[in-house]
Amino acid sequence: MATPSFATRREFLGGSSLLASTMAIPAFATRASAEETPLASWHDGPARNAIVAFVERTTGQGSPDFVPPEERITVFDNDGTLWSEQPVYxxxxxxxxxxxxxxxxxxxxxxxxxxxxxxxxxxxxxxxxxxxxxxxxxxxxxxxxxxxxxxxxxxxxxxxARHPRFDRPYTDLVFQPMLELLAYLRANGFKTYIVSGGGVDFMRPWVETVYGIPPEQIVGSAIQAQFEIDGGKAELRKLPEIEFNNDGPGKPVAINRFIGRLPVFAAGNSDGDLEMLQWTTLRPGPRFGMIVHHTDAEREWAYDRDSKMGRLDRALAEAPDRGWLVVDMQQDWKTVYPFQM
Amino acid sequence: MATPSFATRREFLGGSSLLASTMAIPAFATRASAEETPLASWHDGPARNAIVAFVERTTGQGSPDFVPPEERITVFDNDGTLWSEQPVYxxxxxxxxxxxxxxxxxxxxxxxxxxxxxxxxxxxxxxxxxxxxxxxxxxxxxxxxxxxxxxxxxxxxxxxARHPRFDRPYTDLVFQPMLELLAYLRANGFKTYIVSGGGVDFMRPWVETVYGIPPEQIVGSAIQAQFEIDGGKAELRKLPEIEFNNDGPGKPVAINRFIGRLPVFAAGNSDGDLEMLQWTTLRPGPRFGMIVHHTDAEREWAYDRDSKMGRLDRALAEAPDRGWLVVDMQQDWKTVYPFQM
Structure with a gap:
C-alpha cells in the first residue's frame, strides 16, 4: 500500500480511531487531504462546477440559501456510488x-x-x-x-480476498473522486452519512478507515439480533431473519428514523436510490441530487438500464426534470480508483 | 487528572438550532450554564462522587482507563430517567x-x-x-x-397541555440534576444519546431544545412509515403498525444498529433498561451503569417493584453485583425540577 502525503490524515479518519489503529485495511482514502485542491480528480466542467456552486451557496455567510451547519446532512449510497459493485456486490x-x-x-x-x-x-x-x-x-x-x-x-x-478483475483488495475499489467529494463536504461543515442497502455490520469494520465516516453515520440493512449474556459478557447474536431492508422506499424511512433531519445532498447510482433522491430534493430549500452513472467500461464498468446489479432506469429518466446531476464517470472523472493515480 | 470543564450555554443547546429558534417550548435546560458548578443540584456524596470519578478517570490524559473522545458514547433512557413518567407516560x-x-x-x-x-x-x-x-x-x-x-x-x-399534578407544561418536568449530568458529560467530550421506548417522532420536536440532544442522537420506538409524493413534495406517512419496540432487549439491538459503538455510560430507571445496562457494563473496559430510583413521593413520585409504569425490580436486584450506581432521588438530588430551584 502506498504512503500518500497527507497532513490531515486525522481529519480524514474522522478523528483518531481505535478502529484505524487496530485494523490493517488499506486506506487509500487518505489521498484526499486538505492540502490538495478540492475535487482534484474531477475534470473541470459542469459536474464539478455544480457541486462547488452548491457548496458555496449553502455555506457562504449571507447567502440566501445558507444552511446552518447542523442541517448540513448529506447521504451517500455505497455500492456503485462510493465503491464498485461488479461483477457482484x-x-x-x-x-x-x-x-x-x-x-x-x-x-x-x-x-x-x-x-x-x-x-x-x-x-x-x-x-x-x-x-x-x-x-x-x-x-x-x-x-x-x-x-x-x-x-x-x-x-x-x-x-x-482479492477482486477477480483487478486482483486487489476490495477496499481498493473505492472511487477517488467520491473520496474527495466526501472530504470536500466535510471540510465545509457537512456531515456525511452512508445510507446503503448493504448490511450495517458488514460496513462498520472498514467504512471509518476507508471513507472517514464513523460507525454512527452508517445506515444500512440489518438482520435481527438477539441479546444474550454469555459467561458474564453481553453479546448480540445475529439471527437469520431480515429486520430491515434499507433499499428503495426504505431509505427515506431509515433516514427519518436514524437521522431525523432532511438531507440537503444525496448521491446514489441506481433505482434503489430513487426514493432517497426524491426525499432529499422534493422538499423546500436548497437541495442537491446526484447520480453516479457507470459509463466507463475501460476503467470501471458501463451499465445502467439493463443491469441486474445496480440497475439505473427510472432514476435516470427522472433526473433531468428533477435537476439531479448525472455524473458521467468517463467524462467527469480524471481518475476512478486511487491506485490508478 | 483532568479538571472537568463546564458546559457553555451554546454547547448545552447542541449548537445554534433552527428548532430552538422557531419553537416556543420552555427550555429550562439552559439553567445549567457555564457559570455554575457542574452537577450543582447533586448533593455532595457517593453518587455525585462516583460520576465525577468516572469522568475523570476516562478523560484524564495518561489515565489507564482513558477513553478516546470518539468512543465516549453515553445512552440515556428518557421516561423516568430524564423526565417524569407519572401518572402516565x-x-x-x-x-x-x-x-x-x-x-x-x-x-x-x-x-x-x-x-x-x-x-x-x-x-x-x-x-x-x-x-x-x-x-x-x-x-x-x-x-x-x-x-x-x-x-x-x-x-x-x-x-x-398541562401536567395534572403540577399544572405546568410537561417539558417542565425534566430532572434538573440529569440536565446537569448531560451537560457535564458533553463538556467532557462525551456524546449523549437518548435510547428510549418512546416514539422517535414524538421526541424529536422538543428534545433538542430541552436536553440539548440533536435529532440524530435520539433512538426510539417507531411505527412504520410509507414514502409518497404528494403534489410534487416528498412525504412520509405514518402507518398504524409497530416497526420497532425499543424496549428491554431491543435497546442493545438498537444501540448496535444506530450507533455501532459500545456505550461507556448508560442510565435508566426501570427493568426496560436492564439489557441496555448489561450491554453497556458487561464488556471489557471502563463502564458506568446508573439507575434513577424514584424515592421521592413529595417532590416527584416513589415507586419501584410494584409499579405498572416504570417498574424497577430485576435491574434493582442486579445493581449491587454489577456495580451500578443507584441514585436515590430523595437523598442525592438537591432539586428535582428546574422550576423548584
Missing part, C-alpha cells in the same frame, strides 16, 4: 467466499445446496438459487454468530 | 388528549371505543382497553398523517 462476494470456506472444512457439504451451486462457480447456477437461496446464504454466512465475531470475519476477508 | 397523555380532541369535533365518536373509555377519564376503564385498545389509540393518534403533521401536533400539545 462485494458483500455477496464475501458471503460466497464464506460458503466456500465452510465447504472446505466440511466436505460433506459439497453435494447440498446452496454449497453445490456456489462451489460450481457458475453465475447462472448461483442466480438460479433465487431469493430463498440467497436468504439461505445470508443465514449461513451472516447469522448464528455474535456481531463481534462477524466483524472479525469481515476484517479477515478484506485482508485476504 | 407523557406520550400516552398526548395520545389521550388527541383522542379527546378528535371526539370533541365529532360527537358521534363518544359512544364507541376507545373514545368511550378515554372520555370517561377512568384509569381502570382505559387500562381495560388492553393492548388492542392501546394499539387502536396509537393508530388513531400517531398514524394516518405525515411525520411533519405529527410533529406539529406534538409541538402544539406541548404548548397547551
Amino acid at each position: 462485494f458483500q455477496l462476494a464475501f458471503a460466497l467466499d464464506r460458503i466456500r470456506a465452510l465447504a472446505a472444512v466440511n466436505s460433506g457439504l459439497a453435494g447440498i445446496e446452496p454449497y453445490k451451486s456456489v462451489l460450481s462457480g457458475d453465475p447462472a447456477a448461483i442466480a438460479a438459487l433465487g431469493e430463498m437461496g440467497l436468504l439461505q446464504i445470508v443465514a449461513l454466512t451472516h447469522a448464528g454468530m455474535t456481531t463481534e465475531q462477524f466483524q472479525v470475519q469481515v476484517k479477515e476477508w478484506l485482508k485476504t | 407523557f406520550q400516552l397523555a398526548f395520545a389521550l388528549d388527541r383522542i379527546r380532541a378528535l371526539a370533541a369535533v365529532n360527537s358521534g365518536l363518544a359512544g364507541i371505543e376507545p373514545y368511550k373509555s378515554v372520555l370517561s377519564g377512568d384509569p381502570a376503564a382505559i387500562a381495560a382497553l388492553g393492548e388492542m385498545g392501546l394499539l387502536q389509540i396509537v393508530a388513531l393518534t400517531h398514524a394516518g398523517m405525515t411525520t411533519e403533521q405529527f410533529q406539529v401536533q406534538v409541538k402544539e400539545w406541548l404548548k397547551t
Whole structure:
C-alpha cells in the first residue's frame, strides 16, 4: 500500500480511531487531504462546477440559501456510488467466499445446496438459487454468530480476498473522486452519512478507515439480533431473519428514523436510490441530487438500464426534470480508483 | 487528572438550532450554564462522587482507563430517567388528549371505543382497553398523517397541555440534576444519546431544545412509515403498525444498529433498561451503569417493584453485583425540577 502525503490524515479518519489503529485495511482514502485542491480528480466542467456552486451557496455567510451547519446532512449510497459493485456486490462476494470456506472444512457439504451451486462457480447456477437461496446464504454466512465475531470475519476477508478483475483488495475499489467529494463536504461543515442497502455490520469494520465516516453515520440493512449474556459478557447474536431492508422506499424511512433531519445532498447510482433522491430534493430549500452513472467500461464498468446489479432506469429518466446531476464517470472523472493515480 | 470543564450555554443547546429558534417550548435546560458548578443540584456524596470519578478517570490524559473522545458514547433512557413518567407516560397523555380532541369535533365518536373509555377519564376503564385498545389509540393518534403533521401536533400539545399534578407544561418536568449530568458529560467530550421506548417522532420536536440532544442522537420506538409524493413534495406517512419496540432487549439491538459503538455510560430507571445496562457494563473496559430510583413521593413520585409504569425490580436486584450506581432521588438530588430551584 502506498504512503500518500497527507497532513490531515486525522481529519480524514474522522478523528483518531481505535478502529484505524487496530485494523490493517488499506486506506487509500487518505489521498484526499486538505492540502490538495478540492475535487482534484474531477475534470473541470459542469459536474464539478455544480457541486462547488452548491457548496458555496449553502455555506457562504449571507447567502440566501445558507444552511446552518447542523442541517448540513448529506447521504451517500455505497455500492456503485462510493465503491464498485461488479461483477457482484462485494458483500455477496464475501458471503460466497464464506460458503466456500465452510465447504472446505466440511466436505460433506459439497453435494447440498446452496454449497453445490456456489462451489460450481457458475453465475447462472448461483442466480438460479433465487431469493430463498440467497436468504439461505445470508443465514449461513451472516447469522448464528455474535456481531463481534462477524466483524472479525469481515476484517479477515478484506485482508485476504482479492477482486477477480483487478486482483486487489476490495477496499481498493473505492472511487477517488467520491473520496474527495466526501472530504470536500466535510471540510465545509457537512456531515456525511452512508445510507446503503448493504448490511450495517458488514460496513462498520472498514467504512471509518476507508471513507472517514464513523460507525454512527452508517445506515444500512440489518438482520435481527438477539441479546444474550454469555459467561458474564453481553453479546448480540445475529439471527437469520431480515429486520430491515434499507433499499428503495426504505431509505427515506431509515433516514427519518436514524437521522431525523432532511438531507440537503444525496448521491446514489441506481433505482434503489430513487426514493432517497426524491426525499432529499422534493422538499423546500436548497437541495442537491446526484447520480453516479457507470459509463466507463475501460476503467470501471458501463451499465445502467439493463443491469441486474445496480440497475439505473427510472432514476435516470427522472433526473433531468428533477435537476439531479448525472455524473458521467468517463467524462467527469480524471481518475476512478486511487491506485490508478 | 483532568479538571472537568463546564458546559457553555451554546454547547448545552447542541449548537445554534433552527428548532430552538422557531419553537416556543420552555427550555429550562439552559439553567445549567457555564457559570455554575457542574452537577450543582447533586448533593455532595457517593453518587455525585462516583460520576465525577468516572469522568475523570476516562478523560484524564495518561489515565489507564482513558477513553478516546470518539468512543465516549453515553445512552440515556428518557421516561423516568430524564423526565417524569407519572401518572402516565407523557406520550400516552398526548395520545389521550388527541383522542379527546378528535371526539370533541365529532360527537358521534363518544359512544364507541376507545373514545368511550378515554372520555370517561377512568384509569381502570382505559387500562381495560388492553393492548388492542392501546394499539387502536396509537393508530388513531400517531398514524394516518405525515411525520411533519405529527410533529406539529406534538409541538402544539406541548404548548397547551398541562401536567395534572403540577399544572405546568410537561417539558417542565425534566430532572434538573440529569440536565446537569448531560451537560457535564458533553463538556467532557462525551456524546449523549437518548435510547428510549418512546416514539422517535414524538421526541424529536422538543428534545433538542430541552436536553440539548440533536435529532440524530435520539433512538426510539417507531411505527412504520410509507414514502409518497404528494403534489410534487416528498412525504412520509405514518402507518398504524409497530416497526420497532425499543424496549428491554431491543435497546442493545438498537444501540448496535444506530450507533455501532459500545456505550461507556448508560442510565435508566426501570427493568426496560436492564439489557441496555448489561450491554453497556458487561464488556471489557471502563463502564458506568446508573439507575434513577424514584424515592421521592413529595417532590416527584416513589415507586419501584410494584409499579405498572416504570417498574424497577430485576435491574434493582442486579445493581449491587454489577456495580451500578443507584441514585436515590430523595437523598442525592438537591432539586428535582428546574422550576423548584
